[in-house]
Amino acid sequence: MNPLLEIRDVSLSYHTVSGETRALSHISFHLMPGEFLAVVGPSGCGKSTLLNLICGLLPTEEGTILMNGTPPLPGDPRIGYMLQKDHLLEWRTIYRNVILGLEIRKELTPQKLSCVEEMLKTYGLDKFRNAHPSQLSGGMRQRAALIRTLALKPELLLLDEPFSALDYQTRLNVSDDIGRILKQEHKPAILVTHDISEAISMADRVVILSARPAHVTRIVPISLSLKDRTPFASRSAPEFKSYFNLIWKELNQHD
Known part of the structure; x- marks a missing residue:
């Protein structure tokens, strides 16, 4: 099976009068059909910038982004x-x-x-x-x-911290609802979040970014021993704490 989305060696810098700021450095990963991917990293590392590149709102300076073999364009109808x-x-x-x-x-x-x-x-x-x-x-x-x-x-859904403005209880309920909806609709998705627990509970794999200029430090496949995996139920899985500690350590090691 071929990837739905391929990010190949993507880099981006912001240019101002005062100089150049490197935002992303040689980012590479892929998304398979039906897969849910979460992206975590320190605040300001360029997670939202990455989503803007994927949906074609920003052009890549280096590297390639392909969706089903073709680069996304601004307003690409394939991407929500x-x-x-x-x-x-x-x-x-x-x-x-x-x-x-x-x-x-x-x-x-x-x-x-x-x-x-x-x-x-x-x-x-x-x-x-x-x-x-x-x-x-x-x-x-x-x-x-x-x-x-x-x-x-859309063939692909990008989620840029869609639960961040909600209180904790509502956030848990809504993330569970949306996780179920995407599963029912068979929609592949990429979620950007600061919340490690949210990433583990919703994603099939978690991509960990370093501080700016962001690069991929590790990609963690999530495998939980649950018959009916939902975002809410995932938090009670025996493996959940180990994944949390692993990702927490990785983020702080490269912060």
Whole structure:
């Protein structure tokens, strides 16, 4: 089976009047179809920059990024991007927020609208379809943002700390919900997070980055002895603590 996404020896520097700042240095890894990858690293090491490169918002200076053999372009329809904030529009209802992407792309087809209806029902937002974002909890807003992204049928989902603004209990519940949703939808994803526990609980592999200029120090495959692995259940797995200590040590060793 060929990788869905290949990152080959990618480097990037930021250029200003005062000089050059090296952000990423020779990053290489791949993502297989159906795989969930988490990326962790020190604050400011370039994790979000990496996602911007993957989705084509930033050009690579060195190296290659290929998705199914072709480089991503800005606004690439193959890639869905879920940011730290939900960016729901207050003047639109939840339903009209969820179909916004389809509206912009002029893809309001009966088939895709039917899919939206199904997701609203499946993920508990149907009864809130006529509500406005300020009337919903943070977790419900993130579910709406995810449905808006999935409605476009991306082949790859990028998640840039989408739970960071939520309180701890809501964060656990929403990460569990979204993990289940992505598993049901068979969506490969890359999650950027500062939370080691979140990375272990959700990912098939964890990519560890060093401090800036970021390079890959280690890639840790996650294998938990659970019959029905969910993000919440993963935290109780016997191997969880060992993975946490390994990644914590790796991050501090290279910080």
